[in-house]
Amino acid sequence: MSDRLKHIWMLYRKPVLLYVVTVIIYILLDGPTTEGSRTPMPPMNAWEKILFMAAGVSGFVSLLWIMLIALSEHYRDKNW
Numbered sequence: 001m002s003d004r005l006k007h008i009w010m011l012y013r014k015p016v017l018l019y020v021v022t023v024i025i026y027i028l029l030d031g032p033t034t035e036g037s038r039t040p041m042p043p044m045n046a047w048e049k050i051l052f053m054a055a056g057v058s059g060f061v062s063l064l065w066i067m068l069i070a071l072s073e074h075y076r077d078k079n080w
Contacts, residue, residue, distance in 0.1 A: 011069050011073065012066060012069060014065075015061075015062045015065040015066045015069070016062070016066075018058060018061070018062050018065075019058065019059060019062040022054070022055055022058040022059070022062075023055070026051060026055045029051055
């Protein structure tokens with residue numbers, strides 16, 4: 001079991017760390033500024049737009065990367 005978990009960690013380490021670091025940076029750089037669902041928000045400035053876009057792109061890239069790793073492992077096990 002331990003070998004299997006080590007193997008899974010080695011496969012998914014980079015995309016998971018990319019996503020975690022992106023979320024931490026997004027929070028540290030004051031990404032989420034809403035305090036409630038009914039709180040009126042001023043328009044985003046250029047920095048907030050770039051930060052929001054980078055976090056979104058990073059999330060999709062991480063997800064696609066994880067899916068490609070999972071598919072490659074699935075088909076590798078079947079010897080395709």
